[in-house]
Amino acid sequence: MTTIIRGGTVVNADRAFRADVLCYGDKIVAVGTNLDAPASATVIDAGGQYVMPxxxxxxxxxxxxxxxxxxxxxxxxxxxxxxxxxxxxxxxxxxxxxxxxxxxxxxxxxxxxxxxxxxxxxxxxxxxxxxxxxxxxxxxxxxxxxxxxxxxxxxxxxxxxxxxxxxxxxxxxxxxxxxxxxxxxxxxxxxxxxxxxxxxxxxxxxxxxxxxxxxxxxxxxxxxxxxxxxxxxxxxxxxxxxxxxxxxxxxxxxxxxxxxxxxxxxxxxxxxxxxxxxxxxxxxxxxxxxxxxxxxxxxxxxxxxxxxxxxxxxxxxxxxxxxxxxxxxxxxxxxxxxxxxxxxxxxxxxxxxxxxxxxxxxxxxxxxxxxxxxxFNIYPRKGVIAVGSDADIVVWDPEASRTISAKTQFAKGGFNVFEGRTVRGIPSATLAAGKLAFHKGELMAKEGAGRHVDRPAFTPVSAR
Incomplete structure (x- = not known):
C-alpha cells in the first residue's frame, strides 16, 4: 500500500520544512518536494497543515x-x-x-x-x-x-x-x-x-x-x-x-x-x-x-x-x-x-x-x-519524519477546532477531565504503520493492527 501526503509542512524536533511524504507499506520511503507516486497511491492533501511524527x-x-x-x-x-x-x-x-x-x-x-x-x-x-x-x-x-x-x-x-x-x-x-x-x-x-x-x-x-x-x-x-x-x-x-x-x-x-x-x-x-x-x-x-x-x-x-x-x-x-x-x-x-x-x-x-x-x-x-x-531507545524508528522511519504520522490542522466532551470522545469511561475545553489545532488524519486510521473525524482503527515494539537495551548484549 502506497500513501503520499502532499503540500504540508513537515515538523520534526530539529526543524520544519515544506515537503511531501511518501509511504510504502509501514515505512516512510521518501521525504522531499514534488515527489512522484504511483497512480494507485492514496493521496492526502496536507495544504496549510503540519505533518508530524x-x-x-x-x-x-x-x-x-x-x-x-x-x-x-x-x-x-x-x-x-x-x-x-x-x-x-x-x-x-x-x-x-x-x-x-x-x-x-x-x-x-x-x-x-x-x-x-x-x-x-x-x-x-x-x-x-x-x-x-x-x-x-x-x-x-x-x-x-x-x-x-x-x-x-x-x-x-x-x-x-x-x-x-x-x-x-x-x-x-x-x-x-x-x-x-x-x-x-x-x-x-x-x-x-x-x-x-x-x-x-x-x-x-x-x-x-x-x-x-x-x-x-x-x-x-x-x-x-x-x-x-x-x-x-x-x-x-x-x-x-x-x-x-x-x-x-x-x-x-x-x-x-x-x-x-x-x-x-x-x-x-x-x-x-x-x-x-x-x-x-x-x-x-x-x-x-x-x-x-x-x-x-x-x-x-x-x-x-x-x-x-x-x-x-x-x-x-x-x-x-x-x-x-x-x-x-x-x-x-x-x-x-x-x-x-x-x-x-x-x-x-x-x-x-x-x-x-x-x-x-x-x-x-x-x-x-x-x-x-x-x-526509551526507539528513535529513529519512531519520533521523526524521515526515510526508514515507521509511517506513524499525524497531519495536523492548526486552524481547526473542537470542543472536548465525554459525549463525543472515543475513549470509554464516560468522563473527561478536559470537558468543555475548546482546542484549536487538531488532527485531520492519522496514519499508523502506513494505514489511515483516522481521517476528518472518522475513526478507522482496526482491532489487532497494533504491533509490539521491542526497545533495545542501551548497551550491546556483548558488553553485559
Missing part, C-alpha cells in the same frame, strides 16, 4: 486491574482513542502482583494487548525482590524488548517498592542497560495522612490532595535521585506534578545526572479546585495520583518543558466509570485512582502550549514524541 504516550494503563476493579479502556478502545488524537504508540505497564513472576505477568499483558489498534510497548514494574526477579529482569531485556523498569514508591500494602528493592533493581537495571523509572510519592506518608483525615471524618474527594501534598512527592523524588546518583544509574520520573519535584530534577541535571522528567497533560492544564466541587462524581472523576495541583505548579511545569528539565508529556490514561469511582463514596482512599486523556493530550498541549507561544511546533514534537522515542 505520530505522538508517543509513554505512560498509559489499558486493561489495568487496580483497586479492586479493571479500567474501562482495554487495549483496543484505548489505542483507538489515541489514534483519533494523533497518538500512534503507547508505552503501557506490566504490573506483577507481589510474589508473582515477572514473565508470567508480562505474558498476561502481552495477551491483553493483542487487540491493540496502535503500536505498543511495556515498562515492567518491580513490585518485590528475590533472586528470581533479578534473573527475569535479564530475560525481559535480552529476549522481550523491555528496557525500562517501573518502581512505585507509593501504594503501601499493595505494590510499593521499599528502598532495598529500589537499590537492587536500579543496580540490576544498570547492568542490563535498562532505565529505572519511578512513581515518586512517599507511600508511608500518604498512608498515614489518609488515616489521619479519615479519623477526622474527612472522607470526601477533597481530602485526596490533602493526603498527597507536594512535599510527599518531592521527598520521594529526591530520594530516588539520590539512590540513582550513588549507583550511577539514569532515572526517569513519571508524572512530575509539582514545583518541588521539578526543582529536584533541575538540581540533579545541573550536577550532571541523567534524570528525565515527564509531565501529564492534565497537570499542565487542570488545577486543584476540581476537588472542591460538591458533586461527588465530578470530584471523584479527577482523583488520580499525584493529584492536580495549584496554578503555581502548572506554571512551573510549563517552565520545565520550556527549559528542558521536563522532557516528555504523557497522560497516565487510566479510565474508570462513575460506578467504579463510587467505591470510594464514603472513603476517598478507596476511589480508584485514574483519569483519561490519551485522545486529547496532543490537542490540549498544542492549544495551551503552541497557541500561547510557550512552545514552538518543533518543541511540541520534541515533548510529544521525539524525546520519548530517544529516552
Amino acid at each position: 505520530g505522538g508517543i504516550d509513554p505512560h498509559t494503563h489499558m486493561n489495568l486491574p487496580f483497586m479492586g476493579t479493571v479500567t474501562a479502556d482495554d487495549f483496543f478502545t484505548g489505542t483507538a482513542a489515541g489514534l483519533a488524537g494523533g497518538t500512534t504508540t503507547i508505552i503501557d505497564f506490566v504490573i506483577p502482583s507481589p510474589q508473582q513472576s515477572l514473565l508470567e505477568a508480562y505474558r498476561t499483558w502481552r495477551g491483553w494487548a493483542q487487540k491493540a489498534a496502535g503500536d505498543y510497548s511495556f515498562h515492567v514494574a518491580i513490585t518485590w525482590w528475590a533472586d528470581s526477579v533479578h534473573e527475569e529482569m535479564g530475560t525481559l531485556v535480552r529476549n522481550h524488548g523491555v528496557n525500562s523498569f517501573k518502581h512505585f514508591m507509593a501504594y503501601k500494602n499493595a505494590i510499593m517498592a521499599d528502598d532495598e528493592t529500589l537499590v537492587k533493581s536500579f543496580r540490576r537495571s544498570l547492568e542490563l542497560g535498562a532505565i529505572p523509572t519511578v512513581h515518586a510519592e512517599n507511600g508511608e506518608l500518604v498512608y498515614q495522612l489518609q488515616q489521619d483525615l479519615l479519623k477526622q471524618g474527612l472522607t470526601g474527594p477533597s481530602s485526596h490532595p490533602l493526603s498527597r501534598p507536594p512535599a510527599v512527592e518531592a521527598e520521594a523524588a529526591n530520594r530516588a535521585i539520590a539512590i540513582a546518583n550513588v549507583l550511577n544509574t539514569p532515572l526517569y520520573i513519571v508524572h512530575v506534578s509539582c514545583k518541588e519535584s521539578l526543582d529536584a530534577i533541575t538540581r540533579a541535571r545541573a550536577g550532571g545526572q541523567r534524570v528525565y522528567g515527564e509531565a501529564l497533560a492534565g497537570h499542565l492544564i487542570i488545577d486543584d479546585s476540581v476537588y472542591q466541587n460538591p458533586d461527588f462524581d465530578f470530584a471523584a472523576g479527577h482523583v488520580m495520583s499525584p493529584p492536580f495541583r495549584g496554578k503555581e505548579h502548572q506554571t512551573a511545569l510549563w517552565h520545565g518543558l520550556q527549559g528542558g528539565n521536563l522532557h516528555t508529556t504523557a497522560t497516565d490514561h487510566c479510565t474508570f466509570c462513575a460506578e467504579q469511582k463510587a467505591a470510594g463514596r464514603n472513603d476517598f482512599s478507596k476511589i480508584p485512582n485514574g483519569c483519561g486523556g490519551v485522545e486529547d493530550r496532543m490537542a490540549v498541549i498544542w492549544d495551551a502550549g503552541v497557541n500561547s507561544g510557550r512552545l514552538t511546533p518543533s518543541e511540541f514534537v520534541r515533548v510529544t514524541s521525539a524525546n520519548a522515542a530517544q529516552i
Whole structure:
C-alpha cells in the first residue's frame, strides 16, 4: 500500500520544512518536494497543515486491574482513542502482583494487548525482590524488548517498592542497560495522612490532595535521585506534578545526572479546585495520583518543558466509570485512582502550549514524541519524519477546532477531565504503520493492527 501526503509542512524536533511524504507499506520511503507516486497511491492533501511524527504516550494503563476493579479502556478502545488524537504508540505497564513472576505477568499483558489498534510497548514494574526477579529482569531485556523498569514508591500494602528493592533493581537495571523509572510519592506518608483525615471524618474527594501534598512527592523524588546518583544509574520520573519535584530534577541535571522528567497533560492544564466541587462524581472523576495541583505548579511545569528539565508529556490514561469511582463514596482512599486523556493530550498541549507561544511546533514534537522515542531507545524508528522511519504520522490542522466532551470522545469511561475545553489545532488524519486510521473525524482503527515494539537495551548484549 502506497500513501503520499502532499503540500504540508513537515515538523520534526530539529526543524520544519515544506515537503511531501511518501509511504510504502509501514515505512516512510521518501521525504522531499514534488515527489512522484504511483497512480494507485492514496493521496492526502496536507495544504496549510503540519505533518508530524505520530505522538508517543509513554505512560498509559489499558486493561489495568487496580483497586479492586479493571479500567474501562482495554487495549483496543484505548489505542483507538489515541489514534483519533494523533497518538500512534503507547508505552503501557506490566504490573506483577507481589510474589508473582515477572514473565508470567508480562505474558498476561502481552495477551491483553493483542487487540491493540496502535503500536505498543511495556515498562515492567518491580513490585518485590528475590533472586528470581533479578534473573527475569535479564530475560525481559535480552529476549522481550523491555528496557525500562517501573518502581512505585507509593501504594503501601499493595505494590510499593521499599528502598532495598529500589537499590537492587536500579543496580540490576544498570547492568542490563535498562532505565529505572519511578512513581515518586512517599507511600508511608500518604498512608498515614489518609488515616489521619479519615479519623477526622474527612472522607470526601477533597481530602485526596490533602493526603498527597507536594512535599510527599518531592521527598520521594529526591530520594530516588539520590539512590540513582550513588549507583550511577539514569532515572526517569513519571508524572512530575509539582514545583518541588521539578526543582529536584533541575538540581540533579545541573550536577550532571541523567534524570528525565515527564509531565501529564492534565497537570499542565487542570488545577486543584476540581476537588472542591460538591458533586461527588465530578470530584471523584479527577482523583488520580499525584493529584492536580495549584496554578503555581502548572506554571512551573510549563517552565520545565520550556527549559528542558521536563522532557516528555504523557497522560497516565487510566479510565474508570462513575460506578467504579463510587467505591470510594464514603472513603476517598478507596476511589480508584485514574483519569483519561490519551485522545486529547496532543490537542490540549498544542492549544495551551503552541497557541500561547510557550512552545514552538518543533518543541511540541520534541515533548510529544521525539524525546520519548530517544529516552526509551526507539528513535529513529519512531519520533521523526524521515526515510526508514515507521509511517506513524499525524497531519495536523492548526486552524481547526473542537470542543472536548465525554459525549463525543472515543475513549470509554464516560468522563473527561478536559470537558468543555475548546482546542484549536487538531488532527485531520492519522496514519499508523502506513494505514489511515483516522481521517476528518472518522475513526478507522482496526482491532489487532497494533504491533509490539521491542526497545533495545542501551548497551550491546556483548558488553553485559
